[in-house]
Amino acid sequence: MRNAYITTLYELARDNRDIMALVSDNGAIVYDKFRRDFPDQFINVGIAEQNLVSLAAGLAVCGKVPFAYTIAGFLTMRAFEQVRNDVCLQKTNVKLAGIGVGFVYSDLGPTHHSTEDIALMRALPGMTIFSPADPVEARNVTRAAARIDGPVYLRLATSGTPVIYEDDYDFQAGRGVTLRQGDDLTIIATGNILHEVLRAADDLETAGIAARVVNLHTLKPIDEEIIVKAAAETRAILTVEEHTILGGLGSAVAEIIAENCSEPVRFKRMGLQGVFPSGYGSYDEMKEFNQLSHSHIGSEAKELFKSRTEFIC
Amino acid sequence: MRELEAKTRQLRQTILQVICRGGGGHIPACLSIADILAVLYHAILRVDAAAPESSDRDRFILSKGHAGVALYAVLAQRGFIDEQQLYTYGHAGTALGGHPDMHKLPGVEASTGALGHGLGFGLGMALAGEMDNKDYRVFVLLGDGECQEGSVWEAAMFAAQHRLDNLVAIVDYNKLQALDRLDTIVSLGPLADKWQAFGWEVRQVDGHDIPELLDTFGKVPFAPGKPSLVLAHTIKGKGISFMENVPIWHYRLPNEAEMKIACEELEINEPCGIVS
Numbered sequence: 001m002r003n004a005y006i007t008t009l010y011e012l013a014r015d016n017r018d019i020m021a022l023v024s025d026n027g028a029i030v031y032d033k034f035r036r037d038f039p040d041q042f043i044n045v046g047i048a049e050q051n052l053v054s055l056a057a058g059l060a061v062c063g064k065v066p067f068a069y070t071i072a073g074f075l076t077m078r079a080f081e082q083v084r085n086d087v088c089l090q091k092t093n094v095k096l097a098g099i100g101v102g103f104v105y106s107d108l109g110p111t112h113h114s115t116e117d118i119a120l121m122r123a124l125p126g127m128t129i130f131s132p133a134d135p136v137e138a139r140n141v142t143r144a145a146a147r148i149d150g151p152v153y154l155r156l157a158t159s160g161t162p163v164i165y166e167d168d169y170d171f172q173a174g175r176g177v178t179l180r181q182g183d184d185l186t187i188i189a190t191g192n193i194l195h196e197v198l199r200a201a202d203d204l205e206t207a208g209i210a211a212r213v214v215n216l217h218t219l220k221p222i223d224e225e226i227i228v229k230a231a232a233e234t235r236a237i238l239t240v241e242e243h244t245i246l247g248g249l250g251s252a253v254a255e256i257i258a259e260n261c262s263e264p265v266r267f268k269r270m271g272l273q274g275v276f277p278s279g280y281g282s283y284d285e286m287k288e289f290n291q292l293s294h295s296h297i298g299s300e301a302k303e304l305f306k307s308r309t310e311f312i313c
Numbered sequence: 314m315r316e317l318e319a320k321t322r323q324l325r326q327t328i329l330q331v332i333c334r335g336g337g338g339h340i341p342a343c344l345s346i347a348d349i350l351a352v353l354y355h356a357i358l359r360v361d362a363a364a365p366e367s368s369d370r371d372r373f374i375l376s377k378g379h380a381g382v383a384l385y386a387v388l389a390q391r392g393f394i395d396e397q398q399l400y401t402y403g404h405a406g407t408a409l410g411g412h413p414d415m416h417k418l419p420g421v422e423a424s425t426g427a428l429g430h431g432l433g434f435g436l437g438m439a440l441a442g443e444m445d446n447k448d449y450r451v452f453v454l455l456g457d458g459e460c461q462e463g464s465v466w467e468a469a470m471f472a473a474q475h476r477l478d479n480l481v482a483i484v485d486y487n488k489l490q491a492l493d494r495l496d497t498i499v500s501l502g503p504l505a506d507k508w509q510a511f512g513w514e515v516r517q518v519d520g521h522d523i524p525e526l527l528d529t530f531g532k533v534p535f536a537p538g539k540p541s542l543v544l545a546h547t548i549k550g551k552g553i554s555f556m557e558n559v560p561i562w563h564y565r566l567p568n569e570a571e572m573k574i575a576c577e578e579l580e581i582n583e584p585c586g587i588v589s
Binding site: 040043045046048050051053054055056057058059060061062063064066081082085086089090091 | 430470
């Protein structure tokens with residue numbers, strides 16, 4: 001996913017010399033080609049995230065289109081007030097690319113995890129949030145970000161993300177994607193964890209449960225229609241995010257259901273239950289430790305389906 | 314010169330009256346920078362109220378946004394804002410907030426108020442100017458207390474590294490912050506040496522001496538390939554004797570008796586606003 005982002009940014013920068021790549025002392029090797037071919041459009045600000053964001057805003061008011069890239073937690077949390085005041089309040093055309101979201105930097109530990117960033121960015125007026133699920137989608141959201149005149153947060157996982165989409169995927173910013181049809185319940189997910197969700201849906205099918213899977217690659221503005229439709233048709237919604245359940249995808253979906261659905265809906269949020277990610281290990285092990293593996297998702301889905309059946313009768 | 318002195322006198326008169334009529338504001342912080350703003354806006358900055366968005370204009374950022382009324386007052390002198398509009402400050406529906414908003418008023422280059430943002434923002438403007446081969450300059454006015462913010466020094470290092478000699482920072486060095494003297498809270502130490510050590514070319518001036526300010530600003534950049542720093546020694550509350558160097562006035566309005574003295578000292582013959 002990281003390479004898809006940087007390759008796309010390279011193409012954008014080649015076609016538009018105002019597009020700039022800003023980094024905060026990261027991206028060794030992966031940015032080499034960009035740096036070599038467009039040295040004037042590349043800036044390493046050093047280990048200074050606040051300056052990364054303020055500088056980007058100043059460049060933007062003079063017509064540049066900066067893509068500021070660093071580890072997602074550092075970008076959205078260390079520099080939060082710069083994002084709020086210099087980017088959102090002043091409506092500057094700055095793109096924030098947070099890398100290593102969720103706990104993909106598994107054994108680096110919680111300081112390097114980013115599990116509250118959706119909540120923070122979602123609260124900011126005027127911010128668009130993209131959360132791609134695979135490299136194909138990462139390419140699409142990067143191009144979409146460049147087309148938007150205003151603040152955008154790109155929530156990117158790192159390398160080794162499995163491919164979900166075909167290359168001819170018809171991406172539409174702001175529109176969710178039904179990746180799998182089903183009427184027994186709906187699993188709504190975003191980002192990297194979607195891969196686990198799809199595996200869980202396979203397991204559920206074997207168990208005779210038809211789970212609908214909806215991918216929300218755009219978290220803000222969110223696709224209300226696809227959520228309300230899924231709630232009305234399946235009456236059970238399970239949200240899955242590699243993020244705290246407080247203020248992220250699950251909260252956003254809950255708000256929409258609460259305000260728009262007249263019929264009762266069973267609802268459950270999966271994600272970090274108001275805690276920091278626990279354990280050190282591989283990414284797969286981290287998903288186990290934090291109850292977000294496909295088997296955990298499958299179990300929760302079964303429970304929810306069961307309670308829906310009792311509930312509706 | 315005489316004309317500039319008249320402008321600074323008028324600025325001080327406007328600042329006091331606009332804030333008092335508006336019911337609140339940072340009077341001493343505004344008075345501290347009145348002479349600097351007058352010199353910049355009337356003699357140094359290449360700005361034009363008829364073309365506020367011109368891509369070649371010099372940029373001025375008031376990083377110490379709490380002195381917004383001083384900026385409004387000088388923008389009014391230069392025709393960016395209607396004189397009458399100044400007196401909407403503090404009243405419902407005004408575009409003149411306690412801190413300036415770039416989307417509400419022409420001539421305001423950045424929305425400031427939270428300290429430690431302006432220099433980084435100005436860096437971006439200076440860097441863009443250099444990339445596009447523009448000859449505009451970017452001036453950023455910082456408070457001395459603001460220099461306690463770490464982000465200021467992130468920006469300072471970057472400016473020197475990138476040899477941004479189109480960037481001029483001014484520190485309003487009045488030695489006071491909201492609660493007390495800086496030295497009694499967190500001292501800035503040898504401030505000129507600090508900026509010098511961060512790679513800036515530093516000049517120290519009396520921030521209320523108009524000929525000296527004119528001469529100094531007329532010489533930027535002070536050294537090719539280096540950002541310029543003007544360390545302006547100022548008096549917080551300058552012009553109103555009982556406010557000068559007295560921390561409690563940071564955010565306070567004079568009562569009727571005090572207002573009378575202030576008006577006399579600023580040569581305001583017909584006060585237009587006294588707070589009850």
